[in-house]
Structures are given as C-alpha cells and as structure tokens.
Amino acid sequence: IDGIELLFVSRFLHVLVCECVPLLDSGQIHSPQCPQLYPVNLQKQWEISVPDGFQINLTFTHVDIKSSITVRVLHDEKVLGKFCGNENSADGRHPGYQPILSPGSRLTLKIQLSDYNPDRNQNVGFSAQYQAIDIDECSAPEPEDGSGPLCSQICLNTLGSYRCACHHGYGLRSDQRTCMCKFGECRGRFSGASKISF
Structure with missing residues (x-):
C-alpha cells in the first residue's frame, strides 16, 4: 500500500509519520530533508516490504545523527539494529557499512527525535538502500x-x-x-x- 499515515500521540503532542514503502525489489530511504538538517521533534517510521519468499538486505550509505537520537531497525518488533552518531565517529554506535538482513519479507525502520535544539544541530540524518534477497x-x-x-x-x-x-x-x-x-x-x-x- 502506498501512502502516508498520520498517528497523533496526545501525551507528547508529537506526530508520528508512517510511510509505507511500495512493494519493490529495491529502493532507497532517507531521513526527512536529508541532506539538509532534519526537522524538530520528528518521529518517523518506514514499513518496508518485499515479495514473499524474499528477505530484505538494508545498507546504510550515510549516517549523521545526533548521539542522543536513536534509529532502530525492527523485524516483528525484534530489534535487528540500533544506532546513532556519525559514520566517522569512534563510538561504534552506528551501522557502518555492514548490511542488516531481515529474516523475512518485512522490516520497520524508526527514527525518534526529541530534546532537539535546531540552533545547535549540525546533523543531516541518514540515507539507506534496501534490496530483496531470495530466501533459500x-x-x-x-x-x-x-x-x-x-x-x-x-x-x-x-x-x-x-x-x-x-x-x-x-x-x-x-x-x-x-x-x-x-x-x-x-x-x-x-x-x-x-x-x-x-
């Protein structure tokens, strides 16, 4: 299903944007406004699907995220990857260029931005690509x-x-x-x- 779904979280008055990525064999995903600075108080979720009988190979091509912000990669609510920081940082909390392989045909990518100060932000977010891989x-x-x-x-x-x-x-x-x-x-x-x- 193509489209964007808005869910309102009343406790914090944030908007969660869920983007359903079309059923394709490959594609690209990036944080909003990338390569520009990302927006204030964003919570976004991408649902990636490939045809049944395939799994998803997700590779981050650029990572530049404030260290207090978390990006999570999930399959059926199981965390496959969790990271923040910059791809050039020494703290090791970024995915580097190692792909993340889902066990099935669906994958969720979530980014949660909070306590964000746009005057001090110099981070542009992330970009990633995914590809369907045949399951043997x-x-x-x-x-x-x-x-x-x-x-x-x-x-x-x-x-x-x-x-x-x-x-x-x-x-x-x-x-x-x-x-x-x-x-x-x-x-x-x-x-x-x-x-x-x-």
Missing part, C-alpha cells in the same frame, strides 16, 4: 514442530519459493511434498532428501 527455503533447517523437511526427497529452490521433486521411480503425492513409490519398483532404493538451488 531448501537450505533452512527442519522445523522444530516435527513436520519434517519441506520435501521428502528433492527440494528445488526457485526464485521466491521452492518446489519438491522425486527420484526416478517415485511420484509426488498430492501434498506436493512427499514422494511415493510408483508401481512397486522402488524396493531397496534410496529415499533420502536432497537439496538443489538454482
């Missing part, structure tokens, strides 16, 4: 719920998904995951799982 479902560990591997014999990773296949003499059952012997010709044959990525 076939290389994922087996689920702990006891459901077994994705495919009983051969898992074929495809762009944004996967599909199952069977060894010669076996056919795929209607669940599209497990293989069964065709016409009784499989006695003593291998039936273990294999993984293939394209």
